[in-house]
Amino acid sequence: MATALAVSPTRMELLKLRQRVGLAQKGHDLLKEKMDALVIEFFEVLRRIQEARTKALEQLSVAHRALSMCFAVVGTLETKQVCREAKRELQMEISTRHIMGIAVPAVEVGEVERNVLARGYSIHTTSSVLDEASREFERALKLLIELSELNSSAFALARELEKTKRRVNALEYILIPRLKEALKFIMMRLDEMERENFTRLKRIKAMLEERE
Amino acid sequence: MSYKIAVIGDQETVTGFALAGATYAHIHTTREETLAKLSEFFASGEIGLVLITHRVVEELNPDFRQMLWAKRLIPLVLRIPDKTGYMPKFDELREIIRRTVGAEIMVRKEGG
Amino acid sequence: MSADRIIKFELSKLNVHLPVRRLSLREALSSPKPQVVARDGSVHTFKREELEFLAGLLPEADRDKLQLPILIALEPKLGRGTARISGEAEVKVVRQVLKKKPAAGELLIYRPEVAILRRKLPTTTQYLFSW
Numbered sequence: 001m002a003t004a005l006a007v008s009p010t011r012m013e014l015l016k017l018r019q020r021v022g023l024a025q026k027g028h029d030l031l032k033e034k035m036d037a038l039v040i041e042f043f044e045v046l047r048r049i050q051e052a053r054t055k056a057l058e059q060l061s062v063a064h065r066a067l068s069m070c071f072a073v074v075g076t077l078e079t080k081q082v083c084r085e086a087k088r089e090l091q092m093e094i095s096t097r098h099i100m101g102i103a104v105p106a107v108e109v110g111e112v113e114r115n116v117l118a119r120g121y122s123i124h125t126t127s128s129v130l131d132e133a134s135r136e137f138e139r140a141l142k143l144l145i146e147l148s149e150l151n152s153s154a155f156a157l158a159r160e161l162e163k164t165k166r167r168v169n170a171l172e173y174i175l176i177p178r179l180k181e182a183l184k185f186i187m188m189r190l191d192e193m194e195r196e197n198f199t200r201l202k203r204i205k206a207m208l209e210e211r212e
Numbered sequence: 213m214s215y216k217i218a219v220i221g222d223q224e225t226v227t228g229f230a231l232a233g234a235t236y237a238h239i240h241t242t243r244e245e246t247l248a249k250l251s252e253f254f255a256s257g258e259i260g261l262v263l264i265t266h267r268v269v270e271e272l273n274p275d276f277r278q279m280l281w282a283k284r285l286i287p288l289v290l291r292i293p294d295k296t297g298y299m300p301k302f303d304e305l306r307e308i309i310r311r312t313v314g315a316e317i318m319v320r321k322e323g324g
Numbered sequence: 325m326s327a328d329r330i331i332k333f334e335l336s337k338l339n340v341h342l343p344v345r346r347l348s349l350r351e352a353l354s355s356p357k358p359q360v361v362a363r364d365g366s367v368h369t370f371k372r373e374e375l376e377f378l379a380g381l382l383p384e385a386d387r388d389k390l391q392l393p394i395l396i397a398l399e400p401k402l403g404r405g406t407a408r409i410s411g412e413a414e415v416k417v418v419r420q421v422l423k424k425k426p427a428a429g430e431l432l433i434y435r436p437e438v439a440i441l442r443r444k445l446p447t448t449t450q451y452l453f454s455w
Binding site for chain 1 (some may be wrong): 213214215216217223227228229230231232233234235245261263274281285286288290292293294295297305306309311322
Binding site for chain 1 (some may be wrong): 341392405
């Protein structure tokens with residue numbers, strides 16, 4: 001790309017260029033405001049993610065311990081068999097909501113924790129450690145679902161933030177300086193031409209005065 | 213719209229979430245098989261969330277990253293530790309924060 | 325000048341998430357699904373708990389005056405990091421949320437206050453870019 005804009009040094013061009021600088025400056029300032037707003041939203045989501053992540057990971061590790069206990073007491077094969085019999089139809093409602101025009105998922109899930117009967121496996125052939133494991137994993141699942149919603153929002157915001165930042169930089173470091181350069185060039189040339197005109201007129205005047 | 217849940221990982225992870233109500237499950241076998249299953253889950257239209265362990269993701273990369281980048285908004289994908297609590301040193305979210313905000317901000321890693 | 329066209333395009337996209345018509349607090353409270361439709365067709369739903377919180381901050385008569393979402397106006401000429409809140413009922417409510425003394429007239433708030441406002445009222449406030 002050329003480093004300077006090719007423009008002819010006329011007053012028309014000067015006017016047009018001034019407008020273009022105005023537009024670019026306006027665009028730059030507004031996109032910077034947008035960037036600032038995105039950062040506010042992004043950090044809010046991050047704050048909530050930190051909390052949610054800690055809780056979810058702690059619960060997941062509790063759940064794994066309960067499952068290990070279950071494997072030990074009931075046996076791996078039996079546990080897996082129960083898995084096959086259990087009701088595995090958990091539904092989550094996902095809709096889109098918007099933050100500053102960016103689509104992010106909004107997730108709603110009903111009661112993830114079920115009582116023993118709702119789990120679908122026959123209760124007299126299974127032991128309480130299995131119920132325990134199910135319950136802890138249900139709790140973990142609920143927290144992880146919330147975390148996934150926040151995560152998606154964070155990634156969507158980050159993407160938009162990066163895009164906006166790139167535009168702001170392109171305006172600030174490439175377009176606006178170039179436009180201002182061209183502006184300076186035209187103004188210099190117009191000045192020069194006016195001085196040349198002025199000296200030429202003086203000479204003509206002197207010549208005319210000599211003749212008289 | 214209503215969606216179901218899928219889980220990919222080792223035996224314990226898959227069993228645990230199946231007990232909790234996850235409908236679709238895949239215990240990791242080979243890279244090819246698991247990638248195929250993942251594609252199936254992404255294309256399903258019925259699945260709202262895919263839980264997948266960090267260990268499996270490591271084996272599937274870089275294909276996994278490519279799939280994440282190309283996928284639509286749904287299903288949501290969440291990487292989780294398995295029973296060993298293993299999490300990679302590279303924290304994607306922290307990378308993004310550093311890149312977009314241009315400064316290193318400490319993301320506290322607790323638990324797992 | 326494609327650069328100009330890109331800029332104009334970006335500017336036109338800035339406020340496309342804003343609703344075509346705002347809802348008064350009264351209308352929102354009485355609706356089973358309080359939402360507004362944005363210019364880009366997206367639907368934005370207000371959380372009931374925020375509506376009830378807002379109702380508690382105003383006398384009943386003002387419920388028609390408060391237009392939702394409350395607009396946080398970002399204007400470059402205000403200076404970076406400054407936002408404006410307009411509207412009598414809106415200003416009343418925001419002053420209370422930010423624990424400021426009651427006063428009349430438009431309100432200018434600063435970035436940390438914007439963050440607080442957005443945290444307390446995530447679905448009933450939105451950014452407006454103006455120039």
